[in-house]
Amino acid sequence: MARSTINQWQMFKAVVExxxxxxxxxxxxxxxxxxxxxxxxxxxxxxxxxFTTQGRRLELTTAGEQLLRRIDYLLAEVDRMEQVASNMQQGVESRLRVAVDEAFPRELLYQALANVAEEFPLIRFEILETILSGADELLNEGKADVSLSPFTLSGNLSEDLCAVEFVVVAGVNHPLSKANCPLKLEDLKACRQIVLRDSAQKNAKDYGWLGAEQRWTVSHMTTSIELIRRGLGYAWLPRHSVENYLCDGSLVALKLECGATRTTNFYLNFTDAEALGPVTRSFLGHIRFLTL
Structure with missing residues (x-):
């Protein structure tokens, strides 16, 4: 049983401050x-x-200094617990789970999360990174509160957010990058394509052009980019994800007669508008504003 109380430590800290x-x-x-x-x-x-007294001055002893450092943490935790209890009383969620496709622009997501965190500093975020239909699968299974997805949901619960440009790229030393004239899709078929695997466990989808006979399938965008930079294949990837590599010359945007770039729409999806709490509503508002 503790011999001291929170109130005693609060008064001790007040005297110090x-x-x-x-x-x-x-x-x-x-x-x-x-x-x-x-x-x-x-x-x-x-x-x-x-405490010890030096003339008219009150000073901390060595023990007081050590205990003060520890009590700062304890009192901060007490404040956080009280804030959590207050949020629960007001119906504020304790966490927000966002399923996001890896092709969605990260800067938009990060800024929206930062804005929400300013309003609700104690919220716990769970960012679930997915590929293709994986985000909506997590949403439909109740494992996410919101999804940022390249697919719409039925029931009018999908909102247009933004369009993402995809560009076909290869490593600077890849044979396709050295072509002297615009390529045809037939030229791509003879080379290895790097494909992203749908992260959904059920009803996984194939999406985009899959015309190459030889394909390597990976689970993460970063793996795809690294393989392509090493000259091991080509792929259509979001321009915002490869822009730095295009600038430093390690990746090259291939010149095709047609289809070198493609645009994919991204959607804000949720399943029950009436059940959304204030944290989720705040996130929706910020992500909508940022994608205007």
């Missing part, structure tokens, strides 16, 4: 004698001295 019992009294709405008694009682319970 305000430089004395008299100075702290008005801030904590206690008399100086009450504060002095609380700290004295705390010292007796712990068996250590927390």
């Amino acid at each position: 305000h430089g004395g019992f008299n100075q702290a009294a008005s801030h904590v709405h206690k008399s100086p004698s009450s504060l002095h008694h609380a700290v004295q009682k705390l010292e007796e319970q712990l068996g250590v001295s927390l």
Whole structure:
């Protein structure tokens, strides 16, 4: 059983922050004698001295300094627990689960999360990174609250967010990158294509052009980019994901007679508009604004 109380530690910290019992009294709405008694009682319970007097100045002892560092964390945790309880009372969610396709622009997502965190600093985020129909599968299974997906949901619960441009790329030393004239899709068929696997466990979809006889299938965008940079294949990838590599020359945007770039729409999906809590609504508002 603890010998000290949170209230005693709060008064101890107030005395430290305000430089004395008299100075702290008005801030904590206690008399100086009450504060002095609380700290004295705390010292007796712990068996250590927390303060020493140097002339008219009150200073922390070595033990007081060590305990102050620990009590700062404890009191901060108490404040957080009270805030969580307050959020629960008001119906504020304790977490937000966002399923996001790897092709969705990350800067938009990060900024929306940062904005929500400013409003609800104690919220726990779960970012579930997916490929193709994986985001909507998590949403439909109740494992995500919102999905940012290249596919729509039935029931009018999908909102247009933005269009993402995909560009066909290969490594700088890949034979396709050295072509002197615009390529045809037939030229691509003879080379290895790097394909992203749908992360859905049920009803996985094939999406996009899959014309190459030789294909390597990977589960993450970063793996696809790295393989292509090493000259091991080509793929259509979001321009925003490969822009830096196009700039530094390690990737080359292939010149095709047609179809070198493609555009995919992304959607904001959720399953029950009436059940959305304030945190989720805040996220929806921010992601809508950022994609205007």
